Structure formats: structure tokens, C-alpha cells
Amino acid sequence: MHTHHSSDRRRTQRLRSVLIAGGAMAAAASLLLTGCTGAGASGGSTNDPDAKVTLEFWNGFTGPDGPALEQVVDDFNASQDRITVKANIMPWDTLYQKVLTAAAGKNGPDIVAMSASRLPQYAAEGLFQPIDDYYENPDFESDALADAAVSASMFDGENYGVPVNLATMLMYYNMDLFTAAGLDPEAPPTTWDEFAAMVPKLTVDENGDGKPEQYAIALADHETVPMYPPLLWNAGGGIVSEDGTTSELDSEGSLEALNFWVDLVKNKQASPIGLAGADADKLFQTGKAAIEIVGPWMTTGFNDAGLNFGLAPAFAGPSDQITLADVVSMAVPTSADETTKQAAYEFFAYWNSKEGQTTWAEGSGFPPTRADVSSDITGNPYPAVFGAPDVVDNSRVLLPGIAAGGTIMETIFNPALQKALNGKGTVDDIFTEASKQVQAELDK
Amino acid sequence: MTTLQTAQTAPPQAAAARTDAPRRHRSHRKAITAWLFLTPALLVLAAFTLYPMVQAAYLSLTNYNLIRAAEWVGLDNYVELFGDPAFWNAFWNTVYYAAVVTPVTIGLALVLAVFLDRQFAGRAFVRTAIFLPFIVSLGIIAIAWAFLLDPNIGLLSYWLSQVGIVSGQGVLSDPQWAMPAVMFVGVWKNVGFYMVIYLAGLQSIPEDLHEAARLDGANAWQRFRNVTLPLLSNQTLLVSVMALIASLQAFDQIYVMTHGGPFFRTETLVMLIYREGFQELRFGYGAAISWVLLIFVFLLSMIQYGYSQRRQVRY
Numbered sequence: 001m002h003t004h005h006s007s008d009r010r011r012t013q014r015l016r017s018v019l020i021a022g023g024a025m026a027a028a029a030s031l032l033l034t035g036c037t038g039a040g041a042s043g044g045s046t047n048d049p050d051a052k053v054t055l056e057f058w059n060g061f062t063g064p065d066g067p068a069l070e071q072v073v074d075d076f077n078a079s080q081d082r083i084t085v086k087a088n089i090m091p092w093d094t095l096y097q098k099v100l101t102a103a104a105g106k107n108g109p110d111i112v113a114m115s116a117s118r119l120p121q122y123a124a125e126g127l128f129q130p131i132d133d134y135y136e137n138p139d140f141e142s143d144a145l146a147d148a149a150v151s152a153s154m155f156d157g158e159n160y161g162v163p164v165n166l167a168t169m170l171m172y173y174n175m176d177l178f179t180a181a182g183l184d185p186e187a188p189p190t191t192w193d194e195f196a197a198m199v200p201k202l203t204v205d206e207n208g209d210g211k212p213e214q215y216a217i218a219l220a221d222h223e224t225v226p227m228y229p230p231l232l233w234n235a236g237g238g239i240v241s242e243d244g245t246t247s248e249l250d251s252e253g254s255l256e257a258l259n260f261w262v263d264l265v266k267n268k269q270a271s272p273i274g275l276a277g278a279d280a281d282k283l284f285q286t287g288k289a290a291i292e293i294v295g296p297w298m299t300t301g302f303n304d305a306g307l308n309f310g311l312a313p314a315f316a317g318p319s320d321q322i323t324l325a326d327v328v329s330m331a332v333p334t335s336a337d338e339t340t341k342q343a344a345y346e347f348f349a350y351w352n353s354k355e356g357q358t359t360w361a362e363g364s365g366f367p368p369t370r371a372d373v374s375s376d377i378t379g380n381p382y383p384a385v386f387g388a389p390d391v392v393d394n395s396r397v398l399l400p401g402i403a404a405g406g407t408i409m410e411t412i413f414n415p416a417l418q419k420a421l422n423g424k425g426t427v428d429d430i431f432t433e434a435s436k437q438v439q440a441e442l443d444k
Numbered sequence: 445m446t447t448l449q450t451a452q453t454a455p456p457q458a459a460a461a462r463t464d465a466p467r468r469h470r471s472h473r474k475a476i477t478a479w480l481f482l483t484p485a486l487l488v489l490a491a492f493t494l495y496p497m498v499q500a501a502y503l504s505l506t507n508y509n510l511i512r513a514a515e516w517v518g519l520d521n522y523v524e525l526f527g528d529p530a531f532w533n534a535f536w537n538t539v540y541y542a543a544v545v546t547p548v549t550i551g552l553a554l555v556l557a558v559f560l561d562r563q564f565a566g567r568a569f570v571r572t573a574i575f576l577p578f579i580v581s582l583g584i585i586a587i588a589w590a591f592l593l594d595p596n597i598g599l600l601s602y603w604l605s606q607v608g609i610v611s612g613q614g615v616l617s618d619p620q621w622a623m624p625a626v627m628f629v630g631v632w633k634n635v636g637f638y639m640v641i642y643l644a645g646l647q648s649i650p651e652d653l654h655e656a657a658r659l660d661g662a663n664a665w666q667r668f669r670n671v672t673l674p675l676l677s678n679q680t681l682l683v684s685v686m687a688l689i690a691s692l693q694a695f696d697q698i699y700v701m702t703h704g705g706p707f708f709r710t711e712t713l714v715m716l717i718y719r720e721g722f723q724e725l726r727f728g729y730g731a732a733i734s735w736v737l738l739i740f741v742f743l744l745s746m747i748q749y750g751y752s753q754r755r756q757v758r759y
Contacts (some may be wrong), residue, residue, distance in 0.1 A: 002682075104510040124509045132736055209610045211595075223707060274706060275615020288596060296668050334511070408722060409531075415643065415707035422619050422706065 045338050053343040054084045057104025058099065059113035059328075061162070061364075064300035075359060076087065076350045083343045085111075085155045087306035103127050105332050105393055110336055111344050113164050114325040116152035117398050119406050123160045124403035128331040129341070130158035140349040144370040150325035152208045152397045162348040165366045168386050168395045169296040169324045170240025171314040175306060177202065177214065177290040188291075188312045191235075192260060195291075195315050202290040216270045218289035219261075221421060222270070222414045224277025226398050227293060229413070232257045233396060234317025239413060244402045245442060249413070250435035257317065259427045262420045273421045296365045296386040311385055313394075325395035404441040412437045497645035497738070509512040509725045522733035526636035531733065533708055534716040538737075541627060541712060547633045549638060549687050556635065558668070571643075584635055590616065591733035593701075594649035609727050619709045622702050625709055629697045634690060638683045645679035646672070679715070681752040685745055694742050713737045 013434055061069045066089050073087045088109065090098070096118065114122070135142045135150070142150065146166055153161030161346030175185035180199040187197035195216070198242055203218035219227050219313050232238050237254030249252055264270040276282070284292035285305045292298075293314045304307055314323050330351070350356050357368040358376045365380055367387025377383045385391075399405035416434035420427050504521055506514035525531050560571050577585060592600040595614030604610070615621035649672060657667045695714040699703060704711035704719065711719070713733060721730035 100722070100725060121725070125509050178473050209605065209608075211605070211612045223703065232587045273613040283596065286596075411719075412722065415705070418617075418619075420708040424619065424707075 013193050027420075028046050034227070047342045048152060049342070051084060051339050052084075053340060054086060054112040055340065055344055055347060056108075057085050057087050057111040057113070057330075057347075058095055058109040059089055060085065061089055061113075062240065063090055063297050064258060065364040065366065068360055071363055072243040072351060072356050073357070076094070076347055080346075083346055085352055096340050100125075100127065104285050106335055108333060108335070110340050110434075111330050111332060111347065113330050115399060116161060116163075116329045117165050117409075119153055119161055119329055119331060120155040120401050121381060121406050123155045126334055128160045129336070130160055131162065131332055131341070131345075132159050133157060134162060134345050134348060137345070140270045140345065141370075141391045143351065144372055145352060145394065145429065146371065147367055148325055148392070148395065148397065149327050149369050152325075152400050153331070153389045155401045156405070161331045162352065163369045164328040164330055164351065165327045165364075166326075166369055166392070166395075169225070169293050169295050169314065169326070170310060170311045170386060170391065171291060171293050172284060172298065172302065172309050173291045175310050180292070185310070188310060190312075190316045191280050192318070193421050196260075196264060196268075196270075199264060199268050203269050205269075209290070213288065214271050215272055215283065215289045217291040217293075218275060218280035218283040219265060219271040219293075220271070220275040220277045220280040221417050222276055222386065224275075224280065225295060225326055226324055226409065227277075227280070228258075228261065228417060229398055230260055230293075231317065232316070232397075233322045234320045235260070236319040237439065239408065240399060240402065244399075247435045247438035247442060249438050250432045253319065255428055255431060258417075258431055259384050262417075262427050264423050266423060269331075281416070285318065293323075295368070296382050299365045299382050313391060319396060323391065323395045325392070328395055350402065360386075389398070402444065406414055408438055408441055412441070497652065500731040500734050503728050504735050507726075508728045508729045508731075510727055517728065519727050521540065522736075524729070525732055525736065530708070530711075530716060534711050534713045536732075537623070537692070537708075537710065538692060538712045538714075539699065540623065541630070541694050542688060545630050545694070546626050546684065546687045547693040548627075549635050551693075552636050552681065553638035554642055554676075554680075556639045557646055558672070560639070561643060561646045571639075574639060576634045578637040579680075582629075582696035583700055585633055586629060586697035589625075592703045593625060593725070600682055616702050617706050619706050622710050623705060626694070626698050626701055629701065630691065630694055633697070634687065638687060641679050641683055642676065645676045650674045677752065681749070684752075685748055688744060689741055692737065692744070 019289075056075070059069065063422070069089070070087055072087050077084050092115075095112075095114065098113055099108065099114075099122070111126075118158075118302060119128070123130075134140060136357040144231075145163060149163035149166040152163070153159055171188060173188045178185040178188070181198075185203060185237060199216045202214070203212050205212040221228065228237055232248075232254045235253040235257035237251045237257055238248045239254075240249075246254060256421055263393070265273060271289070272279075272283070279360050280289070280292055280297060281294065281301070283289040284294075284306065287307065313321060315321075321350045330344075330348060332341050336344070351360070352369055354370070354376070358374050359369055360366065361368040361373070361383040362379045365382035365386070367383045368374065369375065371387070371389075373386065374384060399408065400407070412434050416430050420430050424430070458529050500711045503514065505518060507517050507521075508514035523624045556574060560567060592598050593615050594614070595601050595617075598614070601614065615625045643721075653671050653675075654667055657671050662670065691700060693714055694712045695718070698712060698715055699718070704715045714737070717737070719732045720726045720733065
């Protein structure tokens with residue numbers, strides 16, 4: 001490589017007076033050669049345990065959790081001097097759009113964080129490599145991690161991720177709005193029926209123009225952390241069966257839940273229709289919704305807004321009281337070589353170490369991925385609330401290990417829900433049809 | 445866009461046959477000079493228009509996903525496409541969008557141009573105000589309109605509610621009103637540009653033609669109908685081809701304001717191409733839709749061109 005490089009340059013010098021343009025092209029060519037050499041040095045399929053490695057880490061923690069994440073990254077970089085992790089924080093939407101083109105261009109990230117619900121789709125397309133060997137190394141203390149967090153990134157019998165967090169959803173309720181409605185601010189609804197009975201008091205249309213100024217609950221139906229699907233679980237239904245092979249959208253439980261909630265929202269105005277996740281957060285944050293069921297990332301924003309809110313497990317349905325667990329996992333692109341992968345493992349292990357998880361939970365309010373640090377977290381009350389054993393044990397990941405998970409949510413479930421909420425057919429008709437589409441996606 | 449660019453950069457007429465050798469030689473040299481001047485533009489066209497088009501044509505015959513090597517699937521993507529309800533939904537949404545936005549934009553641009561061709565105080569300000577949206581990024585405009593139309597914090601929603609027009613869930617998530625809303629923004633954004641083209645056309649019409657018509661007893665409407673409008677036919681062709689192509693490619697404001705929703709009511713073909721490519725990771729299928737759109741645009745442009753050619757008027 002080196003000889004080619006210098007002979008190119010000599011030739012260029014000889015010709016420079018004759019052809020400036022030719023010289024420019026040769027310079028470009030030698031740049032290409034240099035780039036080639038650089039890539040060659042870090043290439044290879046064996047681990048070089050002494051190589052200096054810089055890891056580009058893409059994630060979407062743009063909220064108050066971002067600084068907490070960067071703190072853990074900085075601590076890791078300071079804890080050793082071989083590996084440098086660079087956190088690149090961008091909105092999740094942007095990350096999902098860019099990750100594929102970046103990976104295809106060989107210029108992409110070395111570690112990608114993404115929702116475990118989305119990961120199988122990318123794994124199925126060949127973007128990520130399986131990392132089962134991470135869990136075989138006893139030094140990494142993987143046994144201490146919550147099972148739900150580890151198994152969320154399983155796809156096709158192999159594990160493609162290491163957890164960043166396991167965030168459970170709880171019911172935030174605005175105590176001042178409860179008081180104003182003549183309700184006990186210490187007694188949030190514990191069942192669907194209790195909630196339904198409160199809707200006439202918590203949905204307020206002061207000027208009688210048909211559009212409430214205040215809603216009982218903010219339920220987002222698109223571009224959101226899933227808010228409706230857990231309701232299906234609690235009536236004994238769901239979107240797909242546990243083994244991921246059969247659509248359950250037209251099951252008795254699913255249709256019961258959907259009929260109940262579409263009626264509450266559409267006819268009794270329990271929530272606005274057409275909310276995106278960010279709209280729902282905004283509605284609760286500005287005191288225009290009395291309840292929102294969402295994850296620990298909102299605590300900072302709601303506290304900063306001066307809201308007087310309480311936290312409780314979301315109301316139970318007729319058969320269950322399961323809440324959503326949103327797991328974000330870190331994955332390694334297929335293009336990463338062995339040295340890069342092993343360096344990423346070092347970071348994964350630090351992230352999930354006692355030290356890393358204490359810093360993360362304290363700073364972000366997320367529950368730690370390992371229960372054995374709970375007693376060390378004293379500066380922030382929320383990790384214990386969201387990580388309480390009865391909450392975590394009754395939580396479930398949406399569509400884990402299903403490659404079509406994203407498609408099912410974005411192109412079948414959410415549009416069907418919006419149709420039903422807008423009165424474009426009956427719940428039974430719409431979701432029986434949607435169920436066939438889900439089955440078709442699962443069969444692909 | 446492609447058809448337009450091709451039309452504008454058509455190669456210069458080859459040197460016409462001449463009888464005397466020196467003149468032929470000179471015109472031959474002229475042609476070479478012309479080609480040399482065109483080379484940079486042609487190279488850009490080849491690299492950024494022609495090559496992607498050919499590449500997309502190839503991809504449309506594969507199951508490419510950006511990561512794996514592309515596998516040849518023949519015409520499978522095209523066969524699937526014509527039986528895909530999502531494609532037909534997007535196709536008819538695109539036709540609906542174009543059928544409303546194109547004539548409304550052109551008509552409004554013409555009316556504004558005629559009005560702003562007159563002398564009145566503040567004319568420059570009004571012209572600028574109407575042209576301004578065109579130079580602002582459509583993405584930013586769409587964000588601004590999404591805020592104005594927000595059912596809970598939107599200024600426009602508030603004003604409308606003050607006069608008794610209440611939209612319970614906001615126009616952007618209302619299946620009846622989402623499409624008109626994105627159409628409105630599309631018209632508002634581009635009308636200023638077409639107005640300027642018409643203004644230039646109006647100013648090139650000699651005043652004596654109007655005067656002659658007036659002496660013949662033509663009233664204002666007759667003068668407009670029989671003098672102004674026919675003499676604007678060149679502008680009308682240009683504007684209608686551009687407006688139609690722009691509206692068949694509607695994407696930006698839809699992506700920002702509704703993301704194709706609610707339940708795909710505002711999903712146009714370009715939105716679908718984006719969804720299939722970047723969300724479903726099916727670049728081969730997306731490329732097939734792109735080619736169907738390209739052929740559709742090309743055919744429509746040809747029809748427009750042929751129609752206008754026959755109607756062209758000169759005095």
C-alpha cells in the first residue's frame with residue numbers, strides 16, 4: 001500500500017506543470033488508498049485486546065435521560081484507557097431512518113440502541129449480529145440482569161441485544177384535577193369500571209361547545225409508546241399469541257377491550273382522538289388531561305411543569321393488570337469486526353455493572369436493569385417506584401421477537417384503531433379484518 | 445422533474461446543412477462550443493438524474509434491502525404492486541391531491557398576478573408577502589401550520605372556535621379534513637412562485653393590443669379572455685407542467701403534518717415509497733413504485749404538452 005501511495009505522488013509531481021486536473025484526481029485516488037489502508041488495519045476477524053478502539057454509540061435518549069446516559073459513558077471512558085465510547089444522541093425517529101443507510105454505507109455506528117420491539121425487524125434484514133457469546137462470559141455478570149430485559153432482544157432463537165433499560169409504564173394522575181372534580185386525590189381508579197365512572201367528572205366541557213377543555217385521560221393512538229395494546233392484555237386478549245405465530249386481534253378478549261375503550265373515547269370523550277405520544281405528554285403536562293399511562297422518562301418534565309401528580313399501577317381490566325415494559329437494547333452491527341465487538345461487550349458490561357446502573361438509575365429515574373443495586377439508589381425516588389417487584393413482574397414486552405412487529409403496529413393496528421375511533425365501521429368488523437392482515441404478516 | 449429537465453437541456457440543433465464549406469465549418473465549431481458549454485450540466489444530469497433512474501429501474505427488479513446483496517426477482521414487485529391495496533390507496537390519494545391542488549394553484553396564481561399587475565399602494569409588499577412562502581423550506585412551513593392547526597394550542601383553531609367553528613380532534617387527525625389541510629399548505633407554499641411567472645408574462649403583453657381591443661368595444665372580461673389569456677399560454681404551459689409534477693410529488697408537508705395518516709388518508713405515492721423503503725426496508729418494492737410514478741408523470745406531462753402545443757397563440 002505504502003509504495004503505491006508514494007509512487008502515485010511522485011508521478012503526480014512530475015506531471016503537475018502539465019495537468020493540474022490530473023494531479024487533483026491522483027490526489028483523490030491516493031486519499032482513497034489511504035482510506036483503504038486505515039480500514040485494513042482495524043479489519044480482521046480475530047480480537048486484538050490491545051488495540052485502541054473508538055465506538056460510535058447511537059441512541060435516542062434526547063430527554064432528561066440523555067445527561068444520565070452521557071455520565072455513564074464518561075465514567076466508562078475514564079475507567080480504562082483503551083476504549084472510547086462516543087454517544088451520539090438523536091431522536092428515535094431519526095435513528096431508525098438513518099441506521100440502515102449508515103450501516104449500508106459502512107460508515108455507521110458500532111453500537112446501536114433501539115427498542116427491543118423494533119430490533120427483530122432489523123435483525124431479520126441482517127443489520128445486526130447475534131451476540132449470544134456475551135451472555136456466556138461470567139465476568140459480565142449477566143445472571144444479575146432482569147430476565148424480561150434480556151429475553152426481550154431474542155429473535156429466532158438467538159439474542160441480538162444487551163439491555164439499556166427496562167421501563168415499566170405506570171399511571172400518572174393529576175391530584176389537583178382529581179380534587180377539583182370532587183374525587184379523592186389519594187384514590188386513583190383501580191379498575192376499568194372505576195375509571196369509566198370517573199370520566200363524566202374528569203372530562204370537562206366548560207363552555208359547552210362540544211370540545212372538552214379537559215380530558216379524563218390522554219391516550220395516544222399513533223407515533224407513541226404503545227398505550228392501547230396493554231388494555232387488550234388486561235381483557236385476556238392481545239395482538240399476537242405468546243409464541244408469535246397467531247393473530248389474537250379478533251379474540252373475544254381483544255374485541256371486548258377495544259369495544260370498551262373505543263366507546264369511552266369516541267362517545268364519552270374520555271380522551272382526544274388522533275393524539276401522538278408527544279401530544280399526550282403535552283396534554284397531561286399542561287393539566288388538560290387527568291391521567292396518562294407512560295414511562296419513567298416523563299417524571300422530570302412533569303415535575304418541572306410543577307404538576308402535583310401521583311403514581312399508581314394502571315387500572316386493572318376484567319381479567320388482568322399487566323403493564324407494558326419498554327425495553328431498549330444495545331446491538332452490534334454485522335459489519336463490526338471481532339475487536340470492535342469485544343470492545344462493545346466491555347462497554348455493555350460496564351453499563352450493566354452495579355456502578356453503571358446506579359449512576360443510570362439515579363440520573364434518569366429508570367429502574368435499574370439489575371435488582372441488586374436497588375438499595376444503592378437513594379437520590380431518586382422513581383427507580384424504586386417503576387422497578388417495584390410487583391410492577392416489573394406484571395409487565396410484558398410488546399411483540400418481542402417478531403420481525404413484523406413494527407409493521408403490525410404502524411400499518412395495521414394503529415390505522416385500524418384510528419378508523420374505529422373515527423367511527424369508520426364497527427370495532428368488530430375493523431379488527432376482524434385487521435386480524436387477517438396481522439396473520440398475513442406473521443405468515444410471511 | 446425529469447421530463448422538464450430533459451426538455452430544457454435538449455441538445456442543440458445539429459449544424460444545419462449549408463452549401464459553402466467555410467460557413468459549415470464555422471457552424472460545426474459553434475456546435476462543438478455549444479456542446480462544451482452543456483457538458484457540465486449534462487454530467488450533473490447524468491450523475492444525479494440519469495444514473496439514479498437506471499439504478500432504481502434495476503433495483504425495482506430485485507428484493508434489495510440496503511444490507512443484503514440484491515436478489516433478482518423479475519417483475520414480482522410490479523405484479524405485487526398492482527394487487528396491493530396500499531398502492532391503489534396512495535395512487536388515488538395522489539390523483540385527488542393533484543386534481544385539486546394543480547388547478548387551484550394555477551387559477552389563484554393567475555388571479556393574484558392580474559390583481560397585482562395594477563398600480564396600488566403597498567403593491568411591492570403584497571407581492572413579496574405572497575412570494576415569501578416559496579423560498580421557505582416546506583418542512584418548516586409545515587411545522588408552523590401544524591402548530592397553528594393544533595386542536596389544543598393552535599392559534600387558528602382558537603380563532604375558529606371563537607366564531608363557532610369547533611373541530612373536536614383537530615383537522616390533521618380528522619379523516620375528512622386532513623387532506624384538505626395538506627392541500628391548502630401545498631397551494632399556499634407554491635402559489636407565489638407561479639404568480640411571479642404570470643406577472644412576467646403579463647408585463648410582456650404589449651399595451652397596444654389591449655388598446656386595440658378596447659377601441660373595438662371589448663369589455664374588461666373580453667379583453668382578459670381574448671387577449672391576455674391566449675398570450676399567457678406559454679406561461680400557462682410552463683406553470684401547469686411544473687404545478688402538476690410538484691403536486692404528484694407531494695411529500696414534505698404530508699410527512700411533517702400527518703405522516704400519511706389518519707389511517708393512510710393522506711398517504712401519497714411518494715409517502716408510500718418512503719414508507720416501503722425506509723420503514724419496511726423494501727427498497728426494491730419502493731423503487732418499483734417510483735418507476736410507476738415516473739411513467740405516470742411522464743405520460744401526463746406529454747398529454748399536457750401536446751394539448752398546449754395545439755392551443756398556442758401568437759399575434
